[in-house]
Amino acid sequence: MAETQGALKKTPLFDLHVELGAKMVPFAGYEMPVQYPLGVKKEHLHTRNQAGLFDVSHMGQVKLSGANAAAALEKLVPVDIIDLPAGKQRYALFTNEDGGIMDDLMVTNYGDWIYVVVNAACKEQDIAHMQANLGEGVELELLDDRALVAVQGPTAAQAISRLAPEAGEMVFMDSRQMQIDGVDCFVSRSGYTGEDGYEISIPSADADRLCRLFLEQPEIEGIGLGARDSLRLESGLCLYGNDLDQSTTPLEGSLIWAISKCRRADGERAGGFPGADKVLDQITNKNWTRKRVGLLGEGRAPVREGTELFDADGNKIGVVTSGTYGPTIEKPVAMAYVETAFSPLDTVVFAEVRGKKLPMTVSRMPFIEQRYYRG
Template identity: 80%
Template sequence: MAEQQTGDLLKTPLYDLHLELGAKMVPFAGYEMPVQYPLGVKKEHLQTREQAGLFDVSHMGQVLLTGEGAAAMLESLVPVDIIDLPAGKQRYALFTNNEGGILDDLMVTNYGDCLYVVVNAACKAQDIAHMRAHLTDGVELTELNDRALVALQGPKAAEALSRLAPEVAEMVFMDSRRMKIDGVDCFVSRSGYTGEDGFEISIPSSDAVRLTRLMLDQPEVEAIGLGARDSLRLESGLCLYGHDIDTTTTPIEASLIWAISKSRRADGARAGGFPGAEIVLGQIASKDCARKRVGLIGEGRAPVREGTELFDADGNNIGRVTSGTFGPSASASIAMGYVATAFSPLETVVYAEVRGKKLPMTVSRMPFVEQRYYRG
C-alpha cells in the first residue's frame, strides 16, 4: 500500500492505524498527520524523554541516487563532504541556492552501492526536481514512494528495537544499515530529530502497519504525534525548515557553520564548490553577517510563539522569534529566533512583545536540554 490521497491531502501507509489509536489528525505538508494521541502532547513529550516514542514521518521524501558519479553530483549541491562519507554512515546536509540561502536540510546515507537521501515533506517536490536538474551521466535518481518511515526515539529505544533486530545494539549515532526486521528488508539509521538516542526506520509500505504494531507492542513504546515532535526538537535546538531556516537565511546566519565541512571552507582543492559558496565563505572569513540565530529563555512560563517581535531595552526592533513554546523538560519558556548580530552574545537580554507587554528573554546556549545521542 503506497500513499493514498483523499481530496487535497495525502495519507501515509499508517493513516488507518493512527485513527485506530485515537489520533487527532491535522493537515501538515500536504498530508493528514497525527498531531497528538489520547495521551496528550505534554505526556507524549515526557514519554519520549523518559522511555520511547514512535513517530510516523512517512511524509518525508526518500530517494536513492545510484551510479559512479552520484557522490560527486550530490557534493556539488551541498557544503558538506559526500565523496568521503564512509559506507554505513549518515551525514546532515543543506541544499543552498546561488545567494547562499538554504533550500532545505536533508540526511544523506552512503550504503556503498547507492546514496539514500531523506528530504523534508514540504520541500520534497522541489528537492527532487533540484537533484534531477543536476544529474550527471550515469547517475540515476529513484523516488521511494512505496516506503513508510518511522522514528523510534528515546532512552529505551535501543532496548525496545533490539528485541526485534538485535543488530541495532551494535550501531552508534549516525550509523546506517540495511537489515531485516522480522523478515522485512528495512533501512535503519541511529539518528533522529528529538535530541534523544533512537532510530529512523524505512519500511516497505506493505509491511509498515505490521512492523509498527510490533514496535508499539514493546512495553517502553507509545505512539507520539507532531505536537510533541515539535517541542522535543525545539528543546534540542534543532531547526525546522520553513520556520528557523529558509531561502533568506544563510548557514552562517543560522549558526550552522558546523554543517559546512572544514575541507569546503579552507583554501584547497575542494573548498567551495556549492551554490552560493562565495557569499557563505565570505561571511565566514569576514565574521560579518547582519543577524544570527540564537536560543532564548524567558523569565516566566508564558510561551513566546513564532512571529513574536524582539526589541532592545530602548524599544528598537532587533529581530523576531521563529519557534517558541514552553519546554516540558526544560521547564521554561524557550524560543529560537534571529537577532541583530550585536545582540547575539550569550546572556544578552532582549524583549519579546506579547499582547502589548515586553517580556524579557535571555540569549542562551542551545540545546536547552542535554542531547543524548549514543556514541558508544
C-alpha cells in the same frame, strides 16, 4: 493557503493513527497525527523518559545510484559527500545561488548507492533540483513505496534490539540495511528529538504490521507532531520553513558546523556548491548581520513564532521563528533571529506578547543535554 481535505495524502500508517485515537491535522500535504489521547505534554515527557514512535512517512526518500553519485551530489551541498564512509549518515544543506538554504537533508552512503531524506514541504522542489543538476550517469529513484518512522528515547535501543539485535550494535549516525521481523528495512541511529533512537524506512506494505509490533514493546508509545515539535525545539534542532529558509545562509543560521572543513575557504575541495562565494566570504570576513540564537524565557507564557523582539530602548532587533513551553526544562524556549550585536550569550532581549515586553535571555542550544549514543 489552507489545504482542502480532498487534496490531502495519507501515509501507510493512517488507519493505525485513527485506531489509536489520534487527532489528525493537515501538514505538508498529508493527514498527520498531531497528538494521541495521552496529550502533547505527556507524549513529550514519555519520549524523554522512555521511547516514542513517530510517523515521518511524509518525508521524501530518494535513492541515488551511479559511479558519480557522491561527486555529483557534493556539487549541490557544502558538505563532504565523497569521503562519507559506507554505513554512515551526514546532515547536509541544499544552497541556492545566493547562499540561502533551500532545504536541510540527511545523506547516507550505502556503499553502492546513496540514500537521501528531504523535508516533506520541499520534496518536489528538491527532487526537481537534483534531477536538473546531478548530471548524466546518476539515476534518481523516488522511494515512494516506503514508510518512514522514528523510534526515539532513552529506552529505544533496548526495545528495537529485542526485535533486531543488530540495531544495538550501531552508534550515532550509523546506517544499516537489516531485517526486522523478516522485513527489509533501512535503519539509522539518529533522530530529531535530542534522544538516542532510530529512523527506520519500511516497505509500505509492511509498515502497519511492523509498527504494531513496535507499539507492543512496553517502552513505546505513539507520539504526534505536537510533541515532535517541542522535543526538537528543546534540542535546538531547526524546522525548515521556520528557522531556515531560502533567504538565510548557513552562517546566519548558526550552521557553520554543517559546512565540512574541506569545503571551506582553506580546504582542499573548497567551494564548488551553489552560493559558495557568498558563504565563504561570510566565513572569512564574519560579515553577516543577523544570527539564529536560542532564547530562554521566564514564567510559563510561551513566546510563539512571529513574536517581535526589542532591545531595552524599544528598538526592534529580531523575530522569533519557533517558540513553545519546554515541558522538560519547564521554561519557555524559543529560536530567533537577532541582529548580531544582540547574539552573545546572556544578552537580555524583550519579546512583545499581548502588549507586554517579556524578558528573554540568549542561551546555549540545545536547551537539554542531547543523549545520542556514541559508543
